[in-house]
Amino acid sequence: MSETAEGTATAADPVLLIRDVTKVYGEGEAAVRALRGVSLTVEPGDYVAIMGASGSGKSTLMNIIGCLDVPTAGTYLLGGVDVGALDEVRLARVRNRRIGFIFQSFNLIPRMSALANVELPLAYGGVRAAERRRRALAALGLVGLSDRVRHQPNELSGGQQQRVAVARALVTSPTLLLADEPTGALDSTSTKDILAIFDRLSLSGRTIVVITHEDDVAAHAKRVVRLMDGRIVDDRRQAPVDGPPPLIDDRSSTGAMSER
C-alpha cells in the first residue's frame, strides 16, 4: 500500500492543518472546555514545541493530532486528508504509518523485548518478518540501543525505555512525530539524549511536534506555540522551517549519546 492510500497528499500540503478545533469533556454542569477553538498549521520539516500551564489543553490537542481522540468540533487535515471523515480501518492505518507517538510514560508493552516492541507497528502495518527486523534494528541503532535489543522494558532504565519508544515511533518513517512531554519523566542526561535525537531527526527533515513544560526543551524547537485555557496565545518562530534546528551544534549532547 502506498503512502497516499488515505487520500491525495502532495508535498505542497501542510503536514498538519487544524481549524477552530474545540474539545469539550463531559456534559452539562460538569462539562470541561479543554480546547476553545485552536487553529494551527505545521509545514513539512518544522519542529514545533507546544508550551503552556498545566491544564491548558496541550495533551488534549496532542491526542487529537495523534488520532487517539476526536475533536468536538472543527476540522483536522493530516497531509491534506480530512481525518474526521476516515473510518476505523483507515484511521488505524493513519496511526500506523503517518504518525509516531511518544508518550511521557513510555508505554512500551511489558514482557516483550525492545526489538519486539519496535517491530510491533511494522507487524500491524503488514511488513514481512525479515524486513521488519532489519528496520527495527536500524531504528534501535539510531537511538543508540543496538546492545539492548533483547532486553524487556523492566530491564531498561527510564531513559533507555524512552529511547525504545522513540525508535518505535520512528520505525514506520511517519510523516509526523508527536511527543507528549517525552522528557517529563527523565533526568537531565537522558533528556539531553532524547533532545539530541530530535535535533538530528529535525535536521534530516522530519516534522516534529513536542509538548513540554521546560524552556530548555523548547529552546531546541524551530517554533514555540503557547496555549492558555484552550487557546493559542503565542506563536513564535526561533528558526526557519527549512533550516537546521537552533541548538543542533550542542556537541555535548550528541557526544554523550554516541558514547553508549
Added chain:
Amino acid sequence: MNVLEISRFAVRGLTANKMRSVLTMLGILIGVAAVILLVAVGQGSSDAIKQRIQSLGANTLTVSASFSGGFGGPAGGRGGGGGAAGPRTQARGLTLEDARAIAASGDAPSVKSVSPVVTSSSATTTYEGASHSISQVVGTYPSYFEATNKPVTSGAYFTNQDVTAVRKVVVIGKTVADELFGQVDPVGKKVNIQGAAFTVVGVLKESGSTGGQDADDIAVAPLPAVQQSLTGYGSLGSIVVQATSAEATDAAEAEITAVLNERHDITGNATADYRILNQASLQETVTEATGTFTVLLAAVAAISLLVGGIGITNIMLVTVTERTREIGIRKAIGAPRGAILGQFLIEATLLSLVGGLLGVGVAVAGSQFTIAGVQPVLVPQSIVLALGVSIAIGLFFGSYPANRAAKLRPIEALRFE
C-alpha cells in the same frame, strides 16, 4: 498482519499468565471429559442391559396364567399348582390344548414355535454320592431351547421323539453339572431327580446370573417326563412362544390373544385369565429408560461444560480489563480493530480447544476402566459434540470481552487505570 502473527500474540498472552490459563483450561477439560465419560457410562450400562435381555431369548413371548383376585402374582413358578383350582375365580389355567391351538399355523402366522412349559422348583437331585437341589426343573418341548436362547456346550438337546416317547432324558445347566459331576463329563450319566432316574443328554452353555438368580441352576427335560415324575398332569406353568422375527412380536401377541380369548371365553371387558410378557416391548421399555438415563448424565455433564465456558468468559474479561492499557498502546501504534479482536478471540478459543482436547484424552483414558460396575462404551458423536461445543464456547464466550477490547478508543484504553 496475518492470522499466524495474531495467533503468536495470543499464545504470548496465554503464556504470560500460565497458572491462570491452566486453571481455565481445567474447567473446560473437566466439562468435556465429563460429557464424554458419562455418556460412555450411560451407553455401557444400556448395552449391558440390552445384552442381558437378549440372552433371555430374542423375539419371545411368555404366556402365563393370571388370577385376578385373591392370588395375584405370576403362576409361572409352579407348574400344576394352579389349574381349575384357582380359588375365587372361574379362571382356567393354561393347557396343552391352548398351546396346540396357538401352534396351529392357520390362526397365528407370526408364531414360529410354541413351547408349553411346566416347572418344578427345588428338585433334589443325586448322582452317586453327590446331591444338589436344582432350583428349576423345566418340562417342555425342544423348541424351548432356541426360543429362550439356551445352546448346549456338550451333548445335544432332547428330541421330539423323546417327548412323544416320554423318555426320561435331561439337559442340565452349568451349575448343576458342576455340583453333581465336578470334572466328570455328565453326558450319558444317569441322575436321580426326586426319585426318578433321568439320563443326561446335554449340558447348557453358561449364561451367567440374571437379577441375583443363577440362570445356570436349571434342568430341562421333555414335558410329559416332568409331568409324570414331578409336577403331575395339571395345567401348564407357561407357554413360551417364539415369533418369526423381532418385528413380528406385536403381531404374535395379538394372534395369541385372539386364540386364547376364544378358547377361554373372554369377551368384551372381561379380564383375561392369562397374561403375555412380550420380550421385545420389555426391551424397548428398558432401552427407553436407559436412554433417559444417558440423557440425564449428559445434561449434568453439559452443565459442567457450561460452567467451564463461564470460566473462560470470566478470565477473558479479567484479561481484557487487566490489559486495557496494552490494548490502548497497540491501537495507538496502529493495530486495526480486527487484529485486537482476533488476538483475544484466538486466546479464548485456544483455551477451550486445548482444554477440550485434553478432556478428550482424559475421557478416552478413563473409559478403559470399569466405572461403577459398568464398562464405558465411547460414543464417537459425544466426542465430536463435546469438542465442538467447547470450541463454540470459546468463540461465543470469548467474543464479548474481545469485542469490548477491540471497540475501545485508543485514548480511553490508554487512560484506563
